[in-house]
Amino acid sequence: MNEFFLITEHFSILKQINPGFWVILAGLICTLLPIGHARKAFVIAAPIFAGLLIFQLYDVNSTEHLGGVLQFGPVELTTLRIDELSVVWGYLFCLAGVINGIFALHEKCRITDSSALVYTGAAIAGVLAGDMVTLFVMWELTAISSVFLIWKGGDHAYAAGIRYLAIHVLSGVMLLAGAVLHAQANGGDFMFNDIGLDSPGGWLMLLAMGIKVGFPGLHMWMQDAYPKASITGTVILASFTTKFAVYALARGFAGADILIWIGAIMTCFPVFFAVVENDLRRVLAFSLNNQLGFMVCGIGIGTSLALNGVVGQVFVHVIFKGLLFMSIGAVMYRTGTAKASELGGLFRSMPFTTVACLIGAGSIAAFPMLAAFVTKAMILAAAVEEHLYIPFLMMLFASAGVMEHSGIKVPHFTFFAHDSGRRVKEAPWNMLLAMGIASFLCFYLAWPWGGYQNLYALMPYPMEYAYKPYTWDHVVFQMQLLFAAIFAFTLLKRFKLYPAERRAEILDADWMYRRMGLNVAIWGSAMWDRLSVHTSRIRTRTLSNVGRRLYQTFSPAGAASEATPSGLAAVLTAGLLFVVLMLGYFAR
Incomplete structure (x- = not known):
């Protein structure tokens, strides 16, 4: 371990990179590794490496460690913050990643290994994020990477995975919108500290976190998706998503x-x-x-x-x-x-x-x-x-x-x-x-x-x-x-x-959403069809009337032709001549 610390001292860049990013990178590399002991060792070693980095970077005698500061115009992002609150979640997620990796050693699925590592890394990076933009990116990445663990559960898991992904992406969009509103109210500061409920942005972020942590009425995605995931997928899912949201609530509210x-x-x-x-x-x-x-x-x-x-x-x-x-x-x-x-x-x-x-x-x-x-x-x-x-x-x-x-x-x-x-x-x-x-x-x-x-x-x-x-x-x-x-x-x-x-599935509050959503969709489709029919009739009738009026006016037997000797062609020629004269006049 001392040799590890000596090596990291010589590479100061490690102090600027969020340890969770290395686990995400390991997950991407896993997609290229063949099935075997090397890939499984990678799955277990990556969270251990991240945990050692956190231990090395965090100084108990210091308030916090900040790193990875990026400047995008007026917006400053701090992609790494390790303090007395985030360090606990960092250690915990690394530990959970190791245990989950051991539990899944028997599996020979490249998708499971890769998505589990990316999911673990996103959770670690999320709780170690110092700004709300990095938090949002990791918030969404946890959803996108974890849905593959649900889809590995079989045919019945596909629809549950789609619902899971939809509600978590919605949660992320609300989180970003709330972060932007909160930053605007605080002089453009995107640091993730205490948020409070004094602004619309705070309420929007609270609701976004409430979806992910399972507030009453917003909780059904857990009972819908977790039991349908793969055997190892359920274990991994239970470790990160909701606890990530608990961290966000503890930090902000x-x-x-x-x-x-x-x-x-x-x-x-x-x-x-x-x-x-x-x-x-x-x-x-x-x-x-x-x-x-x-x-x-x-x-x-x-x-x-x-x-x-x-x-x-x-x-x-x-x-x-x-x-x-x-x-x-x-x-x-x-x-x-x-x-x-x-x-x-x-x-x-x-x-x-x-x-x-x-x-x-x-x-x-x-x-x-x-x-x-x-x-x-x-x-x-x-x-x-x-x-x-x-x-x-x-x-x-x-x-x-x-x-x-x-x-x-x-x-x-x-x-x-x-x-x-x-x-x-x-x-x-x-x-x-x-x-x-x-x-x-x-x-x-x-x-x-x-x-x-x-x-x-x-x-x-x-x-x-x-x-x-x-x-x-x-x-x-x-x-x-x-x-x-x-x-x-x-x-x-x-x-x-x-x-x-x-041998039955107990319906939860999602029954109302699904039933209500189905009925609304059916009603909306019927209303759209009726509206399309009426719109088509009005459009056809209007175009027919306009065409008839134009014909009655400009046709050789029309009203305009009675006053002009050359009918429609003469009218068009006169109109074009008038346009040319006007352009020549204003061009002088």
Whole structure:
């Protein structure tokens, strides 16, 4: 590692280039490399290289590192900024890129490897961008590169990919429009700092970020696209897009009160859909939206404790949510399905995957000694400190809900429940290795004897006091909440009141958009046809009348011919002569 640092010291240009650009370049090179170990090594080495660059460039004793300044007329762009906030996302995305690369080692698809690297690099470059134009470019590049991971899911994924691409491109256009309006209101400054909601540009940027993070009513693209992506594609998608948007919200809108209520609603409504959903990847997509709600609510609270809780929750969430998607992906790889109604009893043939799924489930439910236990409570504590009791109760309900659908339902119906009779091989070694790394991190980052303190050391904001998660009150309260959720699930199952797993797709709010959009399109097409018919009739009638009038006037038997001896030819000749005389007169 010392040799690496010596090399980078001799190449000062590295200090001016956003580390994410190198990962994007690696993704483009991957399109040229043949299938083999070299390309797979490239996929894993690129995010490691980016992480080492970030470590080398960031000085903890300095406020921030700026680089890559470009001047376009009056507009100055800062393509690289590493500070106490962006560095956490930079490290996290590099780590996620390595784990995802290991999980996908068995795949021999050039498109998957290339698009995954470009997508990872765009996310890294986006969170390390210092200006809003670079942010916009990376915002759109994440959408364009990631859609190929959805299309690799099969025939049914094409339409979902088109919808995904359309809504994310729309989000990017709104982001750029908001950035331009905001810059105009601030003397042409495109630096990406606190935006606020004092101008139309701020509201437009908030809405653009809300689409990408999944605000209520704008969230359906997750449940639509993620379950239809390829097995590795879903894992990769869950790591970057929404967390990129969380970073943008934390950078631009920390302390915006409206986010408190938006986030609180986000935590609650997915619970009801996840309970009745049959597709387990779709269940995890709903729980993804639920967890994002905690982050959005914490950003809205805006205190140091809340924002540190958001950063910590983002960090552990990428790991345990990726672990859950990896475990279900491994099951789907071996069985060909992720439907709860078609699974069960797999703990007999996939024991290691079962353990990994249980660790991920315990982490998302915030069991003591597992990841979210040391982060989610910071957001809840911040809500209580600010006397936000209704949002606190909503998040408390959502915490019990996520325990039910992701902590219990996913592992229960996948590996236990009724025996489906499936006897399959354990997951491939690379999948098990990736799940093993994520499982270890779920324990380590919550370890009471030093592990969680290393996580807290990454927090960007100083806290008024050192938060201590392992207090007697916190442990007992959390265990009471979790066991209450377990008891409720057991009771409902015992008396057959729990919703049955049905072979059906649960419609979300996108039903209104799709149905309304279809009806509007049909109505618009019919109206256009009717308008075209009427326009054609009017045009034909008008031209016919004009032609008839001209004929009646200038034909040899017309009115003009009665006064002139040579009919239409004479009239035209006289007209041309008049024009020539006028031109000659004004030309003198």
